[in-house]
Amino acid sequence: MRVAIIGGGIGGLAAAQAVASAAPDAEIVVLEGSDRIGGKLRLGEIGGLTVDVGAEAILARRPEGTALIAAAGLADRLVHPAMMTAGIWTHGAVRPMPPTVMGIPADLDALEATGIVAERPRSVALARPLADMAVADFIGERVGSDIVDRLVEPLLGGVYAGHASELSLDAAAPQIAALGDDLLAGAAKARAAAVDSGPVFAGLVGGIGQLPEAVARASGAEIRTNATVRQLTRTDEGWELVVGPTTAVEVIHADAVIMAAPAPAAARLLADVAPEAAFALAAIDYASMAVLTFAVPRSAFPKAPEGSGFLVPPVDGKSIKAVTYSSNKWEWVGREAGRETIVFRCSIGRAHETELLQRDDAELIDLALSDLGEAVGLTGDPIDACVTRWGGGLPQYTVGHLTRIASIEADIATVPGLEVCGAAYRGVGIPAVIASAQGAAARIISDLDSMKL
């Protein structure tokens, strides 16, 4: 049997790996539109050092990411970031982030000591309505808008590049919905009950951007780059895919297809074969962003940067939304950069901030350096700086997202030999994407088994 996978991001590659391990005889081809596999996982060079310029960490509390790393033969490079606190840059200073559950304070004394919010918040206990709602509405009614603006927004901005006023409580912040009617009491209780189940995040020495190539190799799949899929048609025998540049298109046949491209491409390709799913996919919006990576002399900082970095609440009107001190966070980056160089990255861009991202690279670099100057006193020129743009970087799980996904899944289930996976559906983090890929692979194999292919 021949399985075609559309999209060579970590979703498509994990699907290839899962099909290969469950059905070793399957012929698998991964069709990637761009000139490189990996999608949002990517390595880049800064000051002679190779680091991640896309995704950089995986949640280690879910098994799928670390298990795929092991299956791809990279277990010996698995590392955890240094246990360090992050900060919030607000009210004129970088302040330590108090313990929270996704921005809901779990210790009000600690919160007060930071000066992040103007007043000690009070809970209004309210039962949650059955219907999904915006994260900001849910939290604002219960603990006030200052908590939304200065704690929840920067955290959601980091994960989704989105806005609390649009993101879905059920899809983007279920851990907050689970805190109960009294959010502050729920967060304090959740913190007290939290057991230390080991490090939360993991990465790879040399960068998580090594994972795509390693997974591709382990899968044994045929990997084709510059192979944009332009058309997908169901035939009596299976599937026909029109692939490649417009000047040299090629037709590929397959018994089954796993669609692992982002929602806009999936919507276009599925318009004829699964129109309801295509319609719902077309409604999923994406936020664009840029990751700016810097190498600077240690002397550029008036004092050594502390902690893993800081987040910036959008309400404060700055250009950057987050800074990660990679040299502090990852021991291998600090070691390879050497004592006299600091490597850090800034991210810029949330949903609808297109004007900001229209600036050229030099302007973005200046904006970021100017913000860093104001926040922590950074001065002088960097040794090296690089801008990586992520147009359509992160899907926005807006209110009603889970209902949209259920309708997509129901429509796809009516089409034998077709599955979808990736960040658009049930989690944008790498382990969630891998889980969605593995689910798609298992269903495709069971479809093919029942069709006796």
Ligand SMILES: Cc1cc2nc3c(=O)[nH]c(=O)nc-3n(C[C@H](O)[C@H](O)[C@H](O)COP(=O)(O)OP(=O)(O)OC[C@H]3O[C@@H](n4cnc5c(N)ncnc54)[C@H](O)[C@@H]3O)c2cc1C
């Ligand atoms: C800047 C940034 C930082 C992030 N940081 C983290 C992090 O630290 N930890 C974490 O867990 N998550 C992080 N994420 C999220 C995570 O990386 C992504 O959600 C995940 O990698 C998406 O994987 P995917 O395979 O679904 O999609 P993608 O990576 O988008 O891959 C889809 C692929 O499909 C290809 N494609 C599109 N159309 C076609 C077509 N017609 N034919 C063929 N190919 C096509 C694309 O070129 C692309 O390569 C980050 C995301 C971004 C943007």
